Amino acid sequence: MGSEGRIERALISVTDKTGIVEFAHALVENFGVEVISTGGTAKVLEEAGIPVTPIEEFTGFPEMMDGRVKTLHPKVHGGLLARRDSKKHMAEAEEHGIQMIDLVCVNLYEFEKTVAQPDVTFEDAIEHIDIGGPSMLRSAAKNNDSVTVVCDPADYDAILEEMHVHGGATTKNTRRRLAAKVYTRTAAYDTAISMWLNTYLELQDEAIDPDDPFDIPSVFGMQLTKVQDLRYGENPHQTAAVFRFGSDFEQLGSSPNPLVGAEQIQGKELSYNNFLDADAAWNAVREFDEPAVVILKHQNPCGSAVAGDVTTAYDRAFACDPKSAFGGIIAVNREVPLSLVEHFADVNKQFVEVLIAPSYTPEALERLSRRQNLRVLATGGAEGHAKLELRSVDGGMLVQCVDTVDEDPSEFTCPTSRKPTDQEMRDLLFAWNVVKTVKSNAILVAKDQAGIGMGPGQPNRVDSALLACERAEDACERMGVEPTGFVAASDAFFPFRDNVDVLAEHGVTAIIQPGGSVRDDESIKACDDHDIAMIFTGTRHFRH
Structure with missing residues (x-):
């Protein structure tokens, strides 16, 4: 048994083999570390000329059950969990022939990548749930007073550098930092498994339809990783940071081209x-x-x-x-x-x-x-x-x-006597796409497929309509065009005809709105009174 933090024996078993040969070679050649390894990792190291003790030789027990059982053994977990400062622990280890393991280098089966594949089977997903890996990581992390635990290839160089400085040992602060990283990783791993399995079970029970965007899983979790601290929040006295979703949630919470993750060029x-x-x-x-x-x-x-x-x-x-x-x-x-x-x-x-x-x-x-x-x-x-x-x-x-309902304009209805012209319909569909992005109560006035007047966030829809029309008229004055040929979109239905009257007074000739008010007949009559065409979409688009 070495002094505190000194690494004399390492157990290495990795799925991601990036840098592992160089890391293991440095452990052996520079510090005389004995390397224990499993399966494919042992083969890679042996082919690179690195002396390796196979796990079955170390435990005296063969790998079995297609590799499901290989590191779940007292000689592994006893060597990781034994307290080096406890005479009782050390005596029991000696009695049972348990040797101490000072470093564990493990990264896990690629479960998240596996279940992200559209054609993954249940059986394949299950086989990519790592059991021995998380168990070794957690045991080593728990005993970080004595054991160095590594789950990320990005840490290899820093560990070797610290061992050079400290005579083959790592510091307590480093071991604790690495232990915290392990528990973050295993928490995310278990969350990904939980989300996948709960969703799978609900699909089997026909509780949710995978093609229906309006179904929300009954259970989900997420890992958030800090991208950066921000100077402050909405105001200078508020601290703030931006995080990105981990792989356990990115399929639900991120688009294929998200803002967080975009390249900042300058x-x-x-x-x-x-x-x-x-x-x-x-x-x-x-x-x-x-x-x-x-x-x-x-x-x-x-x-x-x-x-x-x-x-x-x-x-x-x-x-x-x-x-x-x-x-x-x-x-x-x-x-x-x-x-x-x-x-x-x-x-x-x-x-x-x-x-x-x-x-x-x-x-x-x-x-x-x-x-x-x-x-x-x-x-x-x-x-x-x-x-x-x-x-x-x-x-x-x-x-x-997310408000991404796929609306088919051919299914929209026109309850008014006058139907919109082709130009009006093009402008109405444009306005309908924009108004859903305006804070409600929202009115959007458009002309020639440009949103020239916006009435956002007013306590009543009449004020929103007035504001949108006034801005549209100002825009026409700036552009030197006649304030005519306006269309308007409303993110929700009109509760009274006064909305239509205001829009008509300011030159709106066509309106698009969800419909569905108990007073729709009043709005329809108002449109007919003013010779306005009105389209009902059947879908509301509030944005609070």
Whole structure:
């Protein structure tokens, strides 16, 4: 038995063999460590010329049951758990021929990667549940006063360096840090297994439909890993940080191209408010299949447009509300070309906090580099949405499916005497995509597939309608166009006809809304009175 922290015997059994040969070689050659190993790991080490004691030789018991039983043995766990400062423990170890193990290097069967495969079978998933690995890690971590435990190849070099400094030993602080890392890993591993098995059982019971986005598993857990500390939260006196979902939850909580995980090409660190606004802008621009740009400020899209190309879409989005666009977030659902950057940076001289897009041309990046403080994010794509979103409340968590209902316009109804023209229908569908991203009560006035007037978050829908119309009229005045040909979208039904009357007074000729009010007949009559076409979608899109 060596002195405290000194490593004389190591047990190595890894699935991820990155760097393991170099690590084991250094242990043996530089520090004279005896290496015990299992199965495939032992074979890799032996082929590299590293002397290895097979696990069955160490325990005196063969690997069996297709490898399910190999390290679950008193000579392994006794060698890990024995307290080196206890005469009783040491006497019992000697009595039973148990030798001390000073270092355990284990990483686990790739369960998370296995169950992420769409065609994985139940039997294959079960066989990728590691039992011996977590058991050894937990035993070693518990006895961190004496045992060094390693579950991450990224720690190999630091351990070897510390052994060089301390004569083949690790320090107590290092062992405790590594032990904490182990319990974080095993907790995430068990959570992933629990989530998968509970979901599997519910599917077997037909409790949930895997193709139905509105079903939420009855049990789930998650691991959150800190990405960075933020300077502060919403206000300077609030501390804050950003975390990313671990693999146990990313299939539910992350889209294929999420904000957290995007490459930051340049600029200052994002603030708490930057993250909130960038997320809202990124989700909003992905509502469109056409080239689209959304300019967002304080969680609301103050400018939005689609066009044949993203530069034209940007010009039209900026024209919606140049004043509010100052200091906003620009989200683009296509690669950003030089022309778009020139238009916001040189022509409009717009101050922008964050620019987020799938990618950028080299010329665009060169021009962006002249604005070093501008945060430029590349997501790699614009497809898909997360399945679930979470919000904390005092004492718990609210969980809901993301508002990504697949609506078929052919199933919308038109209860009014006049039907919308083709142009009105194009604008209505555009407005319907935007209004769901506006804080409710939300009214969005659009013209030529640009969101020129927004009424967000008012306590009553009439005030939202008035605000949206006034902004639309201001936009037309700035652009030198007639304030006519407006359409309007409402995120929820009209409780009274006064909403229609206000919109009609300000030149709205077509309306899209969910319908479903007990007073729908009043709104329909008001539309007929004003010769307005109205579409019912049947789906509400509140955004609180």
